[in-house]
Amino acid sequence: MTETPNVRQTVIPRPAAQPRRLRTFMTRILAGTILPGAGLMLSGRTLAGGLFLSLFVLGIVASALTAIAIGPTKAAILVATNPTLLIPLAIAAGFFILLLIASLIWTADLNWPSSAGRTKKILAGLTAFLLIAALIAPTARAMQYVFITSNLVGNVFSASAPKGKEVGIGKDPWAGIPHVNVLLVGSDAQKDRPGVRTDSIMMASIDAQTGDTLLVSIPRNLENAPFPSSSPLAKIHPNGFRCKEECLLNEVWTEGEEHAHLYPGDPRPGLTALKESISEITGLTPDYSVVIDMKSFQALVNAMGGVDINVKHRIPIGGEVANGNIVPGSIKGWIEPGVQHLDGYHAMWYARGRATTDDYNRTARQRCMVNALVKQVDPWTMIDRFPQVAAVINEHIHTDVPQDHLPAWADLVEKMQKGKIRSFGLNASNTNVANPDYQHIREMIQASMFGQPLPTPTYTDGRAVPPAFRSRPTPSPTPENSTSTSSTTTPAPATPIEDATDTDAAAAC
DSSP states (O other): OOOOOOOOOOOOOOOOOOOOHHHHHHHHHHHHHHSTHHHHTTTTTTTHHHHHHHHHHHHHHHHHHHHHHHHHHHHHHHHOHHHHHHHHHHHHHHHHHHHHHHHHHHHHHHTOOSOOOOOHHHHHHHHHHHHHHHHHHHHHHHHHHHHHHHHHHHOOOOOOOOTTOOOSSSTTTTTTTOOOEEEEEEEEEOTTTSSSSSSEEEEEEEETTOOOOEEOOOOTOOOOOOOOOTTTTTHHTTSSSSSOOOOOOOOOHHHHHHHHGSSSOOOOOOHHHHHHHHHHHHSOOSSEEEEEHHEEEEEEEHHHTTTEEEESSSSEEEEOTTTTTOOOOEEEEEEEEEEEEEEEHHHHHHHHSSSSSSSSHHHHHHHHHHHHHHHHHHHHHHTTTTTHHHHHHHHEEEEEOBGHHHHHEEEEHHHHHSSOOEEOOOTTOOOOOOSSSHHHHHHHHHHTTTTOOOOBBBBBTBBBBBOOOOSOOOOOOOOOTTTTOOOOOOOOOOOOOOOOOOOOOHHHO
16 A cells, blocks of 8 residues: 655745725825715725715716806805705705715724824824814804705795796896886884884885996985875875875885785785885886894894995984984994994994984985995805894895795896996985975986986976975084083084985995
8 A cells, every 4th residue: 555645735824914004094084085985995895985986976067067057156046045955955965974974984994003003093083083073063064054044035035926026047037127126124113103114215226137226215204105096095195195294204104004904915014005105206116125124234234244334424323303403412422434344333323323414314324335235245254154144134134035036136136246336315405305296206216227317307387496405404513522511502504415416326435
């Protein structure tokens, strides 16, 4: 029997596992953060990493195509102003971020530098923590903005469009619409008196193609305010808003509320009555309206970070007038002339103070304030201050701009910032507020809109009427400071009224 020779079997040893290095860990987790899924693919998990990367690329491509089709700004506004799109997209984006965080944790586990020293392990853990935190912090902020925006759009903006006003959603949503008229109302409701008093009334007529805007200031003390024949109040006041005592324009809102039964189903009959009267006064039909509680104006300006204004004349803070004289000690301070950055408190008094001037000078300053705020709106600042701005708007501002018109309005505001803003005020040099010639007012506004010379008012016999000046002097405090305790004050000559012709708002301010 032959013996089988011993055959030595050669055993090839398996290569020892390579130590996981810190450099590899850093490379792969950074790759997974910058390009979702890349870290997993580099770690050998190609299926999971490839699926995640595909979802990311698909989202980027869809966003890019949408932005190319309608423009990035319109795309963002379209999503932000449509809660039915915004909430689902936000939830989907949040879920994707959670998956991304999970993929980074998985990538970190697969590439953990177990053989590295303690210092390197601490560095690896700190890197992973910071990268994950960098994803969580902005995601949480974005989700906060999403729900603030959804709440704001639902509470402030109308769910349906005004009758007869349709806008598109294409590259030119205002095609075929020559002008957009917006009634701007500053209300001055007080606990000790019923109804809403319209402290400030302006009409903004915006050229929908160029963005050029005419701001028309309308005195709140106009008498005999007319109503169109279609208005229910025209049956009560066929010859204008009149009563035993003087009935002023700023009381039309209250008149509408007191006759709410004439506006069945209308949640804001006072505003509707005011819009009807303003359309008859100006010849411009308000397409939209914005109403702001003047007491909240201070908070709004603060939320926007203040406003830059060129103060032309010294403006009092506070001040009471009795029998044509300023009550001693009632002026608490002054806004001095010159270019100034005003906070909300001083901006409010710039727009409202009239102890040493009058309503006409004040309305001119209000036009300057509107011009400054429109021109100074900065998207990045608004994003940073969005929660504060949204809180003020949500509580104190009402508008009938419908939700589905907001993308078109984003386009219009952009045009306004590039266009010219001109101003025209009805004042004592062109209007007799006690007995207004409304036909002449409409002619002046039309001339201002189209850059034509203003028509000259005439008497009934055809004679030209010379410019009128104030019938009362403007009260002035004593030459000392505002806290003077002098018992008497002397009325000073009136401050010159703003030019009756329309002017470039930036130049006039």
